[in-house]
Amino acid sequence: MNASRTARERVRAELIREITDIARRQLATEGAAGLSLRAVAREMGMVSSAIYRYFPSRDDLLTALIIDGYNAIGEAVERADGSCARDDFTGRWHAVCRAVREWALAHPHEYALLYGSPVPGYRAPDDTIAPAVRDTAVFGRIVADAHRAGKLVPPPICPPPPAILAEDAEVVRSLIPDAPDDVITRAIVAWTGLFGMVSFELFGQFNNTITHRAELFEHNMTCLARLVGLPE
Amino acid sequence: MNASRTARERVRAELIREITDIARRQLATEGAAGLSLRAVAREMGMVSSAIYRYFPSRDDLLTALIIDGYNAIGEAVERADGSCARDDFTGRWHAVCRAVREWALAHPHEYALLYGSPVPGYRAPDDTIAPAVRDTAVFGRIVADAHRAGKLVPPPICPPPPAILAEDAEVVRSLIPDAPDDVITRAIVAWTGLFGMVSFELFGQFNNTITHRAELFEHNMTCLARLVGLPE
DNA sequence: CTTCGTCAAGAGCGCTGCTCTCTAATCGCT
DNA sequence: AGCGATTAGAGAGCAGCGCTCTTGACGAAG
Numbered sequence: 415m416n417a418s419r420t421a422r423e424r425v426r427a428e429l430i431r432e433i434t435d436i437a438r439r440q441l442a443t444e445g446a447a448g449l450s451l452r453a454v455a456r457e458m459g460m461v462s463s464a465i466y467r468y469f470p471s472r473d474d475l476l477t478a479l480i481i482d483g484y485n486a487i488g489e490a491v492e493r494a495d496g497s498c499a500r501d502d503f504t505g506r507w508h509a510v511c512r513a514v515r516e517w518a519l520a521h522p523h524e525y526a527l528l529y530g531s532p533v534p535g536y537r538a539p540d541d542t543i544a545p546a547v548r549d550t551a552v553f554g555r556i557v558a559d560a561h562r563a564g565k566l567v568p569p570p571i572c573p574p575p576p577a578i579l580a581e582d583a584e585v586v587r588s589l590i591p592d593a594p595d596d597v598i599t600r601a602i603v604a605w606t607g608l609f610g611m612v613s614f615e616l617f618g619q620f621n622n623t624i625t626h627r628a629e630l631f632e633h634n635m636t637c638l639a640r641l642v643g644l645p646e
Numbered sequence: 647m648n649a650s651r652t653a654r655e656r657v658r659a660e661l662i663r664e665i666t667d668i669a670r671r672q673l674a675t676e677g678a679a680g681l682s683l684r685a686v687a688r689e690m691g692m693v694s695s696a697i698y699r700y701f702p703s704r705d706d707l708l709t710a711l712i713i714d715g716y717n718a719i720g721e722a723v724e725r726a727d728g729s730c731a732r733d734d735f736t737g738r739w740h741a742v743c744r745a746v747r748e749w750a751l752a753h754p755h756e757y758a759l760l761y762g763s764p765v766p767g768y769r770a771p772d773d774t775i776a777p778a779v780r781d782t783a784v785f786g787r788i789v790a791d792a793h794r795a796g797k798l799v800p801p802p803i804c805p806p807p808p809a810i811l812a813e814d815a816e817v818v819r820s821l822i823p824d825a826p827d828d829v830i831t832r833a834i835v836a837w838t839g840l841f842g843m844v845s846f847e848l849f850g851q852f853n854n855t856i857t858h859r860a861e862l863f864e865h866n867m868t869c870l871a872r873l874v875g876l877p878e
Numbered sequence: 879c880t881t882c883g884t885c886a887a888g889a890g891c892g893c894t895g896c897t898c899t900c901t902a903a904t905c906g907c908t
Numbered sequence: 909a910g911c912g913a914t915t916a917g918a919g920a921g922c923a924g925c926g927c928t929c930t931t932g933a934c935g936a937a938g
Binding site: 879883885891894900906 | 920932
Binding site: 523533535543569599606609619634 | 676677678679680718750753755757758761762763764765766767770775778801803804805807808810811812813817818831832834835838839840841842843845849850851855856857858861862865866869870872873
């Protein structure tokens, strides 16, 4: 009786998978706005209304793609970090930066879905929170490891962060354990700087201006690493 | 004869203005995806096809809004910079940062249109290039002024930029005259960092994490200012 | 064998961008 | 002043969209 139930369930899971796969391909070629349930159904040889058995609305399909996307970039970042010597903190930072940029360049529309303009009227459900910080968690671990190893020496150019930021730092500290508030705010500068660079490149702000983007990226990530206090 | 021609022309200009105004209001409430030519026409008491006499396609209307948006944020930044003492370079930088953030918070959908995910299938025409760098030009002037005044002392934490970036720096130097390549790359770090912060806040990446956003923003902009070498 | 839950299919609603045609107003010129 | 040319709006229509509702078939469970 369980086997029979799972028979149906398995077909259902298979179809859900096929829908998200096709949707992801459409997302990659057309962008989020061009994602059409009818087109997915057409490609599956289904009638459009049948899709609604599996995803009650277009937004729910989008949510599935967002979660997949966060997991994909998170995994890419984890793999990049994992391929470095544990005590090569600066190398790990650069590997992570490169992974983010390369994943973004390889999946521009998915990146835009995750880190670009929010889809209007779309409210991300709570399921997206956990996958959304996978990449950030990796970064936090690098900083925390470096700090624990006594290798984190922030240059004395930033003032101490205002006391009011301490409570926010408390939340972030779950990602960067034991780090002092100053390190945490610097880490935020670096992390937002990384995505600022990638977004500028991907969203066209470098058009007609910057041509050697990989080199500029590498160099700027080095500057940010130094700002955080990662060793040379 | 000229007056008569301009009679028609004036009505036409008036209508174009009214269309963009209504469209901008719709953009502000619904977002770019929700901008509908039919809705604009409806609000004007026109039939939808009549709009096409003024904007040949939805994308052209979007282009007009993009140009307006770049000019709006550029003007806000120029005004902020103008209200500071010319030799208070750090103050000017902070004023500019604040202007960008506040304009973005006040016009989230317009900001998303300018600095968020590009609209799929939309290719920005060349008309947008000049307005797009109005804000950047202000920033470049601040750095250039500080450098000329001998007040720019970049902390010795970044390696010299690789030689290949020199040609890109050449292009950027039109915005930051006389600045050495090292200053230019640092300025790019700061500028992308500013927009990285604003985008993270606006696009929801700080949800469930950062609550004191204004304070964090101020502090991080200070760090970036120091990285560029602006005085305390 | 019947009952019940699941599923695909189809029709349909209201919306979109965009095109085409027709009519009326307006303009420039003789 | 009147005439040909230009410009404007109105309306119908096409193909696409998300989404809903109903209908009929099928397979598992009692």
